[in-house]
Amino acid sequence: MRTEADLRSEHAHPARGSPRLSLTGVSSVRLESETQGCGAGARLVAVPHPQVVPDVSKRIVTALPTPDRLAQWLRGVLRTLGSVLYGMTVYDWVRELEKSRAEQERLFMVIVYGDLLGVPILPPYYSLRLLPFIVEPSRNWRRSLLRERDLTDRIDQEIG
Amino acid sequence: MNSLIVLLLGALGIVIGYGVYARSIDKNIVQPNPSKATPATMYMDGVDFTPANRSVLFGYQFKSVAALAPLTGPIIAVQWGWLPALLWIILGVFFIGWVQDYGAMIMGVRRDGETMSALSYKLISPRARSILMVFIYFYLLLIMGAFGVAVGKTLMANPKVPFGMIFLVMMGILAGQMTYKWKRDIILTSIVTVALTFVGIWLGTLPAVSGFFTSLYGGAESPVVFLGNTQAQVIGTLLMILFCYFGAVLPIWSFAQPVNYVSFWIVTLGIVGGVIGLVIWHPGMGDFPAFTQFTTASGPLWPMLMVTIACGAISGWHSLVSTSGTARQLEKETDALPVGGGAMFMESGFAIVAFLTATVAFGGWQGYLDAGGAGKALAIFAGGLANFLSRIGVPQEFGVAYGSVFLTIMAITIMQLVVRFMRVASAEMLGDRIPAMRNIHVGSIIALLLTILFVLIIPWLTIWSAFGAANQLMAGLALLLVALWLMSEGRKHAWALYPAVFMIVTDIGALLYVAYVNLFRVLPAAETTQSTIAAAVIGAICLVLIAAALVLIVDAWRAIQRARQAKPVQA
Numbered sequence: 146m147r148t149e150a151d152l153r154s155e156h157a158h159p160a161r162g163s164p165r166l167s168l169t170g171v172s173s174v175r176l177e178s179e180t181q182g183c184g185a186g187a188r189l190v191a192v193p194h195p196q197v198v199p200d201v202s203k204r205i206v207t208a209l210p211t212p213d214r215l216a217q218w219l220r221g222v223l224r225t226l227g228s229v230l231y232g233m234t235v236y237d238w239v240r241e242l243e244k245s246r247a248e249q250e251r252l253f254m255v256i257v258y259g260d261l262l263g264v265p266i267l268p269p270y271y272s273l274r275l276l277p278f279i280v281e282p283s284r285n286w287r288r289s290l291l292r293e294r295d296l297t298d299r300i301d302q303e304i305g
Numbered sequence: 306m307n308s309l310i311v312l313l314l315g316a317l318g319i320v321i322g323y324g325v326y327a328r329s330i331d332k333n334i335v336q337p338n339p340s341k342a343t344p345a346t347m348y349m350d351g352v353d354f355t356p357a358n359r360s361v362l363f364g365y366q367f368k369s370v371a372a373l374a375p376l377t378g379p380i381i382a383v384q385w386g387w388l389p390a391l392l393w394i395i396l397g398v399f400f401i402g403w404v405q406d407y408g409a410m411i412m413g414v415r416r417d418g419e420t421m422s423a424l425s426y427k428l429i430s431p432r433a434r435s436i437l438m439v440f441i442y443f444y445l446l447l448i449m450g451a452f453g454v455a456v457g458k459t460l461m462a463n464p465k466v467p468f469g470m471i472f473l474v475m476m477g478i479l480a481g482q483m484t485y486k487w488k489r490d491i492i493l494t495s496i497v498t499v500a501l502t503f504v505g506i507w508l509g510t511l512p513a514v515s516g517f518f519t520s521l522y523g524g525a526e527s528p529v530v531f532l533g534n535t536q537a538q539v540i541g542t543l544l545m546i547l548f549c550y551f552g553a554v555l556p557i558w559s560f561a562q563p564v565n566y567v568s569f570w571i572v573t574l575g576i577v578g579g580v581i582g583l584v585i586w587h588p589g590m591g592d593f594p595a596f597t598q599f600t601t602a603s604g605p606l607w608p609m610l611m612v613t614i615a616c617g618a619i620s621g622w623h624s625l626v627s628t629s630g631t632a633r634q635l636e637k638e639t640d641a642l643p644v645g646g647g648a649m650f651m652e653s654g655f656a657i658v659a660f661l662t663a664t665v666a667f668g669g670w671q672g673y674l675d676a677g678g679a680g681k682a683l684a685i686f687a688g689g690l691a692n693f694l695s696r697i698g699v700p701q702e703f704g705v706a707y708g709s710v711f712l713t714i715m716a717i718t719i720m721q722l723v724v725r726f727m728r729v730a731s732a733e734m735l736g737d738r739i740p741a742m743r744n745i746h747v748g749s750i751i752a753l754l755l756t757i758l759f760v761l762i763i764p765w766l767t768i769w770s771a772f773g774a775a776n777q778l779m780a781g782l783a784l785l786l787v788a789l790w791l792m793s794e795g796r797k798h799a800w801a802l803y804p805a806v807f808m809i810v811t812d813i814g815a816l817l818y819v820a821y822v823n824l825f826r827v828l829p830a831a832e833t834t835q836s837t838i839a840a841a842v843i844g845a846i847c848l849v850l851i852a853a854a855l856v857l858i859v860d861a862w863r864a865i866q867r868a869r870q871a872k873p874v875q876a
C-alpha cells in the first residue's frame with residue numbers, strides 16, 4: 146500500500162512513480178482541506194482515473210519477462226548468492242578484524258575519556274580537541290563497555 | 306522409493322513449512338516491523354553489535370549451525386526404518402526446528418540482544434542462569450565426546466585420512482599467511498589452498514603415504530594398547546586433540562578461521578558434487594524397510610529416534626548461536642525469518658542428503674548392514690558420498706578418503722571452537738577460586754583431557770544418544786524461554802509452548818533411558834574397568850542434566866504462572 150509520502154512523490158514526479166494508468170487505478174492525487182475532526186489540516190486523496198479499464202492483455206504483456214527484466218532478476222540472484230557465500234566464508238574474518246579494530250578504539254577511548262566512565266583520568270588538552278568526534282559514538286561506547294556480560298556472550302566473542 | 310521422490314518430499318516440506326507455516330506465524334503473531342531499530346543498529350559498537358545484510362547473515366548462520374550431527378544422525382536413525390527417520394526430519398523441522406531458531410533470534414532482537422543466560426535470568430529466575438551454565442558445560446563436553454569418538458577413533462584411525470587432514474591444516478595456515486602477511490587476493494588464495502588440499506587428500510590415498518600411517522598405527526591389524534583401544538585409535542585421538550589444542554589457544558584469525566575457510570570449500574564442493582551425482586544416478590531404496598522394529602540397539606523409537614536425529618530436525622546449539630551471534634547483527638526485524646528459519650530449513654536438506662547416503666547409496670537394507678549399519682555411520686556417509694561422486698567421475702578410493710576428510714573437517718571445525726568456549730567457561734566458573742583456570746593453556750588442556758577420557762572409554766552409540774538428548778533438551782529449554790517471552794508480551798504462544806513440552810518430555814525420557822541402561826544394565830554386567838567407568842560417567846552426566854533441567858522446568862512453571870497473572874506488555 147502506498148503511503149502519503151509516495152503519493153506526494155508520484156504527484157510531484159509522475160514519471161518516477163507508477164504510470165498514469167496504473168493497475169491500482171490511481172491516476173492523480175488532489176489536496177483536500179480537512180475541516181472535520183479535532184484539527185484542521187490538509188490531506189491527499191487518491192483520485193481514480195475515469196478512463197481506467199482493466200485490460201487483461203496489457204497486464205499479461207507487462208507481466209511477461211523482458212530481456213531487461215530477466216537480466217535484472219539474474220543480477221539480483223547473483224548478488225544474493227554472492228552475499229550468502231560471503232557470509233559463509235570471509236564474513237567471519239572481516240568481522241574478527243573489525244572486532245580487533247573496535248577493541249583498539251575502545252582502549253583508546255578509555256585512555257582518553259576514561260573519566261566519562263568514572264575512571265579517574267585527568268582530562269588532558271587533547272581530550273577536549275577530540276571531544277566533538279566522540280559525542281555521537283560515546284553512548285554506544287559506554288553501553289558496550291559497561292554492559293553486563295556472561296558466558297553465553299562469549300559464544301560469539303570466542304567462536305564467531 | 307526413489308531418491309528423487311525423497312528429495313522432492315524434502316523440498317515440499319521446506320517450501321510449505323517456510324512459505325506457509327513459518328510465514329504465517331511471522332506475519333500474524335510475531336509481526337516484525339522493518340522500520341523498528343534492532344539492537345544491531347541501536348547499539349552498534351563494532352564488537353558485539355554490528356548490522357549486516359540478511360543474505361550475508363543467512364550464510365553466517367548456516368555455516369555456524371551445520372556440523373557433523375545432521376550428517377550422522379539420519380544414518381544412525383534409519384535402523385528403525387526409513388519412514389520414521391524421514392518423517393522426523395521433515396516434521397521435526399516443520400513444527401519445531403525452525404520455531405526454535407527463529408524464536409530465539411527474534412526474542413534476542415526484541416530483548417535488546419540479550420543472550421540465553423541473561424534471558425533465563427530475567428524470564429525464569431535468577432538461579433536459572435547458573436543452572437544453565439552447568440547444563441551448557443556438560444552439553445559441550447558431550448559434543449566433544451560425540452564428535453571426538455567419531456574423529457579420533459574412527460576417521461583418523463583410517464591410515465588414508467590423517468595426511469589429508471594435516472595437509473588441510475597446513476593449507477589453512479597458508480591461507481592466513483597469504484591473506485594477512487602477503488596481502489594476496491582472496492580468490493587466488495582460495496584457488497591455491499583448496500586445490501592443494503585436494504592434492505593432499507589424493508596423496509594420502511597413495512600406498513607410500515598411507516603405508517607410513519599404517520606402520521605408525523602398528524600394521525594393518527592395529528594392536529590393542531590402551532583400555533581396549535587400538536594403537537590407530539589412540540594415535541588418531543591424539544592427533545585430533547593436537548588440532549583442537551592449537552585451535553583453542555592460538556588467535557582465532559591465525560588458525561581456526563583460515564582452516565575453517567579452506568574447509569568450507571572442501572565441504573561445499575563435496576556436497577554439491579554428491580547431490581549432482583545423486584540426481585544423475587537417482588537410485589531407489591531397494592529392499593530398505595519402511596519400518597524395522599520399535600526397539601533397536603539404540604533403544605525404543607520414542608524417544609530415542611528424536612534425539613538421534615538432532616541437528617537437521619532440531620538442535621539446541623542453534624539457539625545459542627541465534628541469540629549470542631546472529632540476533633545482534635540483524636539489520637531489520639523482518640530478516641529474522643529468512644536468516645533463522647531459512648538456515649534451519651536448509652540444514653534439514655543436509656540431513657536428507659545424509660539420509661539418502663544410508664538408504665540408497667548401498668542398494669538397500671543389506672547393503673546398509675554390510676557397510677557397518679548404525680554403528681559405522683561415518684563409514685557409511687564416506688562410502689555413500691564416494692558412491693554418489695563416482696557418478697560424476699570421481700574415483701571410488703579417492704571419494705572414500707575425501708568423504709572421511711569431509712566428516713573430520715565438519716567435526717573438528719566445531720570442536721576447536723567448543724574447546725575455546727569450554728576454556729572460557731571454566732575460567733568464568735572456577736577462575737575466582739582457582740586462578741590457574743584463567744590460563745588459556747590450563748583451561749584448554751583440562752577440556753581436552755576430559756575429551757580424551759570420553760573418547761577412549763565411551764562407546765559411540767551411547768555417547769551419541771546422550772549428546773543428542775542433551776542437545777535437544779537445550780532446544781526444549783530455549784523453546785520454553787521463547788514461549789515465556791511470548792506470554793510476557795501477550796502474544797499467542799502455543800506454536801512455541803507445545804513444541805517445548807514435546808521436546809522436554811522426549812529428551813528427559815531419552816536421558817532417563819540412557820541413564821537407566823548404563824547404570825542398571827551395563828554397569829552391573831561390566832567386566833572391564835573401561836566399561837565400568839564409561840557406564841558410570843554417562844549415567845551420572847545424564848542424571849546431572851536431568852536434575853538441572855528439572856530445576857529449570859520448575860522455575861519456568863512458576864514463571865508461566867506469574868506471566869499468566871501479570872498484565873502483558875506489548876513490545
